[in-house]
Amino acid sequence: MGTWDTYQARLEVNGVTKRERVLNHTKSYISDKIVDSLSCHEVIISGSKQTVSILNEKEDLAIKKICAMPGDSLPHGGLVEFANSNWLITELDANDEVYASGKMRRCNYLLKWLNKDGKIIEKWCIVEDGTKYLIGEKAEDIMSIGDARIAITLGKDDDTIELTRGKRFLVDDMDSTNVLAYQITKPNKLYNVYNGNGVFRFILNEVNLTDDDNVSLRIADYYNWKPYQSLDNEHVDKDTTIEEIVESSKLPDNDDNKGVWI
Secondary structure (H helix, E strand, C coil): CCHHHHHHHHHHCCCCCHHHHHHHHHHHHHHHHHHHCCCEEEEEECCEEEEEEEEECCCCCCEEEEEECCCCCCCCCCEEEECCEEEEEEEECCCCCCCCEEEEEECCEEEEEECCCCCEEEEEEEEEECCCCCCCCCCCCCCCCCCCEEEEEEECCCCHHHCCCCCEEECCCCCCCCCCEEEEEEEEEEEEEECCEEEEEEEEEEECCCCCCECCCCECCCCCCCCCCCCCHHHCCCCCCHHHHHHHHCCCCCCCCCCCCC
16 A cells, blocks of 8 residues: 555545544544533433433523434433433434434423323323413313313323323322313324424313322322223124124223222
């Protein structure tokens, strides 16, 4: 190998083009210097340790800018454990050529519910006042219920994808004795989702508390959960009416012996 070839090979170690060399130099510089910055923190993101830079976002202390080290990624909709709090990555910059960055918001409530298998699901979320949003329904009858409205932001995953209109929750301070119940009336699953990842926003309207709600655990419809049972369409007589099919699939009511699911 000649002198020129040796020189050219050394240049191409950091990139073939000048732009590639500048990009790689910038990444290397950031990786070396950021660890000494006060904004650098080791956090837990979706269960794994990761070194990131966290910066204040304007004057709202519940919103932070989060930047990953060059070469690392950030999960859109992921949960970040930072400063004795849980934060939800609600936005992610599509331009991650130098480093991945986005915004994370501080969670203020641990939402609980029973899934279709009777398992208790717990997700940290962001609960906000929802009076500025339409509830997504048209009232037909007059009922005596509260008119409170909230918006809940949750990360998209296998559990939250199942939530839809009509799902009830108990959302209130854990020290409150008068617990409020809410029901999803407007599920927005395209709120901030890109390439299959992101966050959902649900608008909920206040509804009445029922005897089936477990107030102490903050789980709605806790005592009336029934296992999901699919219809056996392969062995149904083609002349059977839909009413007969639905009636045959019903389980006996056990109102006097409510099950406890823990």
